[in-house]
Amino acid sequence: MVKRMFRFLYKSIVAFIIISILWVLAYKWIDVPGTPLMVIRKFQSAERIPVRHQWVPISKISKNLQLAVICSEDQRFLEHHGFDKEAIQKAIADHKTGKKLRGASTISQQTAKNVFLWPQRSWIRKGLESYFTFLIETFWSKERILEIYLNSIEMGDHIYGAEAAAEFWFNTSSQNLNTDEAAAIAAILPNPRKYLAYPPSSYIQHRKKWILLQMHNFGTFSISE
DSSP states (O other), X not given: OHHHHHXXXXXHHHHHHHXXXXXXXXXXXXXXXXXXXXXXXXXXXXXXXXXXXXXXXGGGSXXXXXXXXXXXXXXXXXXXXXXXXXXXXXXXXXXXXXXOOOOOOOHHHHHHHHHHSOSSOOHHHHHHHHHHHHHXXXXXXXXXXXXXXXXXXXXXXXXXXXXXXXXXXXXXXXXXOOHHHHHHHHHTTTSTTTOXXXXXXXXXXXXHHHHHHHHHHHOSOOOOO
């Protein structure tokens, strides 16, 4: 009986590893049609609000928005391999001094969570998030990670991806977002269902100014590999 259980467990783990690797490899070339969060939000909503989501290649997404989300969410995105050790250590150190424990998730980790997993926090999900982060950093380029991130993340209530966000918030395309508009969208990412990119609250206006300063200080930006 015990041997059967171990055999079943072993086969299940091997099957999961194979399926997950093939899944990640498929998205290296195939555009992500939808995410678990999109499905969850749709079922959570009492109203029949349509999902706004339109995939566009990264070449059609403004460099302003690419830089804005990096400066807002993960300034060492181009340097790390999925996990920002400095940000994690700082978050732990701040927590020890009595400050609220804040997240230190990288763009890679957020992409892994958004594309392959569910939003609720748990140790199991965090472990799977780390696993999928390792896989996408292994099999995808930084450019592909950012492309999928910008096409999949929540950027408003039932609004997913750069193209839908640009159209909804500023009545333009993601390719034509200017610096100010890009910073406004990046500013709401911590809680895109609560905050508005336009018109911005005083808090979002403050965050936008900080992001614009970070963009100015970042210097030359290129994601192409």
